[in-house]
Amino acid sequence: xxxxxxxxxxxxxxxxxxxxxxxxxxxxxxxxxxxxxxxxxxxxxxxxxxxxxxxxxxxxxxxxxxxxxxxxxxxxxxxxxxxxxxxxxxxxxxxxxxxxxxxxxxxxxxxxxxxxxxxxxxxxxx
Amino acid sequence: xxxxxxxxxxxxxxxxxxxxxxxxxxxxxxxxxxxxxxxxxxxxxxxxxxxxxxxxxxxxxxxxxxxxxxxxxxxxxxxxxxxxxxxxxxxxxxxxxxxxxxxxxxxxxxxxxxxxxxxxxxxxxxxxxxxxxxxxxxxxxxxxxxxxxxxxxxxxxxxxxxxxxxxxx
Numbered sequence: 091x092x093x094x095x096x097x098x099x100x101x102x103x104x105x106x107x108x109x110x111x112x113x114x115x116x117x118x119x120x121x122x123x124x125x126x127x128x129x130x131x132x133x134x135x136x137x138x139x140x141x142x143x144x145x146x147x148x149x150x151x152x153x154x155x156x157x158x159x160x161x162x163x164x165x166x167x168x169x170x171x172x173x174x175x176x177x178x179x180x181x182x183x184x185x186x187x188x189x190x191x192x193x194x195x196x197x198x199x200x201x202x203x204x205x206x207x208x209x210x211x212x213x214x215x216x
Numbered sequence: 217x218x219x220x221x222x223x224x225x226x227x228x229x230x231x232x233x234x235x236x237x238x239x240x241x242x243x244x245x246x247x248x249x250x251x252x253x254x255x256x257x258x259x260x261x262x263x264x265x266x267x268x269x270x271x272x273x274x275x276x277x278x279x280x281x282x283x284x285x286x287x288x289x290x291x292x293x294x295x296x297x298x299x300x301x302x303x304x305x306x307x308x309x310x311x312x313x314x315x316x317x318x319x320x321x322x323x324x325x326x327x328x329x330x331x332x333x334x335x336x337x338x339x340x341x342x343x344x345x346x347x348x349x350x351x352x353x354x355x356x357x358x359x360x361x362x363x364x365x366x367x368x369x370x371x372x373x374x375x376x377x378x379x380x381x382x383x384x385x
Binding site for chain 2: 115
């Protein structure tokens with residue numbers, strides 16, 4: 091017993107406070123980013139385009155069948171305009187979660203989100 | 217080992233097993249898988265503070281094996297072994313270091329326990345869950361460790377003079 095009891099409690103307090111601050115800080119840092127989502131778009135020629143959902147862009151994909159405009163905004167990807175007959179790809183709206191898809195059948199175009207990291211759901215259940 | 221000591225450790229193991237069972241009845245998780253109260257660590261902490269580190273380790277390992285067979289599975293046993301050995305090692309060294317009360321020792325033990333389990337989990341699952349879970353497991357380990365530490369500290373301060381008799385018996 092080299093230290094008095096009170097001194098130990100002070101050390102405890104420092105240790106616990108340090109761990110608490112580190113933990114809260116890491117939670118905030120982890121939540122702040124949360125991104126890393128990547129979407130791939132495959133057109134009727136089999137060409138694959140990759141979009142980072144953290145960067146807002148608009149991209150026009152044109153093939154023999156027609157055009158689709160892909161827009162990335164605030165972590166979501168959508169088809170904002172197309173000249174296909176039913177425009178259901180536009181009506182499918184914005185997607186952002188891993189595994190979600192937008193499909194344009196007339197233009198044989200598929201938009202798919204594949205995230206780099208498993209932050210939302212993963213295949214292992216406890 | 218003297219008979220009385222064997223009896224004492226048998227009692228301790230028994231209490232640890234019952235605490236492990238009670239723990240399964242208490243819902244405590246916040247939706248994060250793998251979070252437990254760690255009540256059995258109370259017993260390990262008390263034996264450690266009776267200056268019986270070897271015995272504390274034996275009780276800890278025996279508890280993990282028995283709990284694994286009774287309530288768990290092989291995989292839960294692997295997790296428990298990783299967490300148990302790592303947290304024991306950490307608590308033992310921190311106690312030898314002699315700068316912290318049982319509260320601090322138990323808090324760090326709780327954190328390290330979760331880190332050990334997370335290491336095994338990230339080795340098995342092979343995705344980068346480590347970075348994602350780390351902060352949450354750190355906080356939950358701190359919380360449960362602190363809780364156990366406060367209870368353990370009270371018990372050690374009040375009863376160690378009676379319990380020490382078993383050690384010298």
